Amino acid sequence: MKLARxxxxxxxxxxxxxxxxxxxxxxxxxxxxxxxxxxxGGAADTIGRYYAEQLSTSLGQPVVVDNKPGxxxxxxxxxxxxxxxxxxxxxxxxxxQLAILPNLQKDLRYDPxxxxxxxxxxxxxxxxxxxxxxxxxxxxxxLIAEAKARPGALSYSSCGNGTLCHLSGELLKHLSGxxxxxxxxxxxxxxxxxxxxxxxxxxxxxxxxxxxxxxAGKLKGLVLTSAERSPLLPGVPSAxxxxxxxxxxxxxxxxxxxKGAAPELVEKLSGxxxxxxxxxxxxxxxxxxxxxxxxxxxxxxxxxxxEDGKRWGEVIEAGKITLE
Amino acid sequence: MELLDxxxxxxxxxxxxxxxxxxxxxxxxxxxxxVLPGLGPVATIAMLLPITYGLTPSAALIMLSGIxxxxxxxxxxxxxxxxxxxxxxxxVTCLDGHAMARKGRAGAALAIAAIGSFVAGSLAILLLAAxxxxxxxxxxxxxxxxxxxLMLLGLVAAIVLAQGDVLxxxxxTLLGLLLGLVGTDVNSGVERFTFGIPELxxxxxxxxxxxxxxxxxxxxxxxxxxxxGKAQVARVGSLMPSRDDYRRSWKPILRGTGLGSLLGILxxxxxxxxxxxxxxxEKRLAREPERFGQGAIExxxxxxxxxxxxxxxxxxxxxxxxxxSNAVMALMAGAMMIHGIVPxxxxxxxxxxxxxxxxxxxxxxxxLLLVLNLPLVGIxxxxxxxxxxxxxxxxxxxxxxxxxxxxxxxxxxxLTVAFGLLGYLFIKLRCEPAPLLLGYLLxxxxxxxxxxxxxxxxxxxxxxxxxxxxxxxxxxxxxxxLLMCSPRLRATRQVAFSED
Numbered sequence: 001m002k003l004a005r006x007x008x009x010x011x012x013x014x015x016x017x018x019x020x021x022x023x024x025x026x027x028x029x030x031x032x033x034x035x036x037x038x039x040x041g042g043a044a045d046t047i048g049r050y051y052a053e054q055l056s057t058s059l060g061q062p063v064v065v066d067n068k069p070g071x072x073x074x075x076x077x078x079x080x081x082x083x084x085x086x087x088x089x090x091x092x093x094x095x096x097q098l099a100i101l102p103n104l105q106k107d108l109r110y111d112p113x114x115x116x117x118x119x120x121x122x123x124x125x126x127x128x129x130x131x132x133x134x135x136x137x138x139x140x141x142x143l144i145a146e147a148k149a150r151p152g153a154l155s156y157s158s159c160g161n162g163t164l165c166h167l168s169g170e171l172l173k174h175l176s177g178x179x180x181x182x183x184x185x186x187x188x189x190x191x192x193x194x195x196x197x198x199x200x201x202x203x204x205x206x207x208x209x210x211x212x213x214x215x216a217g218k219l220k221g222l223v224l225t226s227a228e229r230s231p232l233l234p235g236v237p238s239a240x241x242x243x244x245x246x247x248x249x250x251x252x253x254x255x256x257x258x259k260g261a262a263p264e265l266v267e268k269l270s271g272x273x274x275x276x277x278x279x280x281x282x283x284x285x286x287x288x289x290x291x292x293x294x295x296x297x298x299x300x301x302x303x304x305x306x307e308d309g310k311r312w313g314e315v316i317e318a319g320k321i322t323l324e
Numbered sequence: 325m326e327l328l329d330x331x332x333x334x335x336x337x338x339x340x341x342x343x344x345x346x347x348x349x350x351x352x353x354x355x356x357x358x359v360l361p362g363l364g365p366v367a368t369i370a371m372l373l374p375i376t377y378g379l380t381p382s383a384a385l386i387m388l389s390g391i392x393x394x395x396x397x398x399x400x401x402x403x404x405x406x407x408x409x410x411x412x413x414x415x416v417t418c419l420d421g422h423a424m425a426r427k428g429r430a431g432a433a434l435a436i437a438a439i440g441s442f443v444a445g446s447l448a449i450l451l452l453a454a455x456x457x458x459x460x461x462x463x464x465x466x467x468x469x470x471x472x473x474l475m476l477l478g479l480v481a482a483i484v485l486a487q488g489d490v491l492x493x494x495x496x497t498l499l500g501l502l503l504g505l506v507g508t509d510v511n512s513g514v515e516r517f518t519f520g521i522p523e524l525x526x527x528x529x530x531x532x533x534x535x536x537x538x539x540x541x542x543x544x545x546x547x548x549x550x551x552x553g554k555a556q557v558a559r560v561g562s563l564m565p566s567r568d569d570y571r572r573s574w575k576p577i578l579r580g581t582g583l584g585s586l587l588g589i590l591x592x593x594x595x596x597x598x599x600x601x602x603x604x605x606e607k608r609l610a611r612e613p614e615r616f617g618q619g620a621i622e623x624x625x626x627x628x629x630x631x632x633x634x635x636x637x638x639x640x641x642x643x644x645x646x647x648x649s650n651a652v653m654a655l656m657a658g659a660m661m662i663h664g665i666v667p668x669x670x671x672x673x674x675x676x677x678x679x680x681x682x683x684x685x686x687x688x689x690x691x692l693l694l695v696l697n698l699p700l701v702g703i704x705x706x707x708x709x710x711x712x713x714x715x716x717x718x719x720x721x722x723x724x725x726x727x728x729x730x731x732x733x734x735x736x737x738x739l740t741v742a743f744g745l746l747g748y749l750f751i752k753l754r755c756e757p758a759p760l761l762l763g764y765l766l767x768x769x770x771x772x773x774x775x776x777x778x779x780x781x782x783x784x785x786x787x788x789x790x791x792x793x794x795x796x797x798x799x800x801x802x803x804x805x806l807l808m809c810s811p812r813l814r815a816t817r818q819v820a821f822s823e824d
Binding site for chain 2: 039040041042043045046049053065066067068069070071072074075078104107109155160161162181183184185186189190192193196197198199200211212213215216218285288289322323
């Protein structure tokens, strides 16, 4: 009995090993799915669709985008964490999903570090702090001075509780030692509408969302949460130039696989993604939306996830931010 | 005349063979997804988004917007014929539209819905062309305090205007408010009534509730009626509205257009609120409100005009400011991004052919829809002759596909079935579902804006009375409550009751 069982096990292991090898060799041999944790139409969806389209060409198999929105990316993350690690289910993952949410929700049904195999970070977008064009505040130091003179009197809109917009606002408060009233909205469009309509004094949102309003002269950009300026808004100073060098907060997007994916698959995908990332067409495609194309190794992506997770954990603790 | 110059640019852009073709494709598809219950423009546009890569930006936007307003035309068809909202914005059309169909007046209801939609669409587009920018700026003045007061008015009106038992109407509204609480609270991020189910953390989708309570429940209820194997319609009757129908309808169409246009522009607006508001106003203004629910043509003409007007004007914030006010508009912004156009305030100046071409094509699309829909009335009405053992299973199938396609979620399909059973219970208890839907729609908006207004005023409740627009809305609300207590209205209520 015992022998029979071990033989079965050995055979099964062998069979698995063989299919595993065969998998890597002719991978991919059928269509792939790229899970996008947001509804169609936004920045994440645009990035996901572009990479899906490009990967279809380079892998020779269609890559189908599967939008699984909900629960601030947790639904998609859980689905991917439970998917077969055969390399046919990929996911676009965001900083919110891998570095922020785990710090806010203790009862997540997935582990952001252990349940996924990072493949490559593909894109990033910094945030912008903006005020109405008619506001008398015209620089970050002026905003900080005003906020210090009238603690708690100024308010800022964010695209939601526990989002990168919100945490960037909290980071600003933390670094500058000021007190701003946080007013959460249901997404970026109403948050920016809130600033345009004068409900709030300041808005913190992504470069993608705010650049058109700043270019059109409706809003003024005070600072970009990045070490360098963006060609999209040459007039808006970087964090260092604005006198707050630590005020760096970037929303990134990367490709991950479910845990247990074979290293050969990760390598093959990361290679294909690298080629797409280096093509000038890709950079050009995203430049006007303020999205920077990133490239890097699986190890580099893992490091980024861990670093940002720790950093946002500290901001969340310092700002006593809870969703409970 | 600047407007004429602009329209000339638009005509030039819209009347290319390519753009005309995609306009036609868009409105035809829109009519189709409108007719199919559950399947809506959001899912359709999302599915078609990748296909638009190969099109010019104008053609892509023209086609996608055609799907949206085309669905407003198609949605009424299913509502009138089988008492299922083909589109969530045609929920109220079920009330009187289907009652008309039962009396053999389906043709008239379908025709007036199409004509009303066309008139409303044309007027709303004219408004869009003439005053898009100032309207968008004005809508920005509508802050959280104003929003709250408007929602309060809507809720109070919902109870005043409900049929039959006031107590049941209040109970249903409250249940709707409770259902609206499910999900993550915008202000604190706390999850409420989600029972640890991640799928509930964004709340229950309106499509799930409306398909369940109206659609599935109606099908269950139909199983126990005896109607010789056919959907329950006495006779088809005349296909075209009578002179009396037109006389009764023209004012509701105009009022619906006005209301729908205004509510469409507001942030977070769209086609849905307008249709509810229009139904309530028509019932209030009617000389014999007891006709409502029994097949009053005003109850079809008003809401159908309002939802199409709202669909057109909800383009304003997206086109003028680059800020999408609902899911469909977010997809339109996404389509622009695919084509390398950054949605924002600069689009009108930098790409006039795109903006004005879209506007002219929208009117062309509405014309196409009228031409498409009036002859179709005869064909749709014949659909009622299909035996229900064939009709209802296929409707159920489309309901499931439609509900699934909203979030690609199986959970939503199961939840729809649960709401179907609940809806059947309501039919048995003679509880009207319309106030529940309204409570569900308005409750979350009301709470979100109440708390935002209070947050911004640092806890000072006088903000609702010191802002003029908000104060006006509150005064109107108070008047409505006074009217409810007035003896005259109570008398009409009695009449409506005794006729039952």
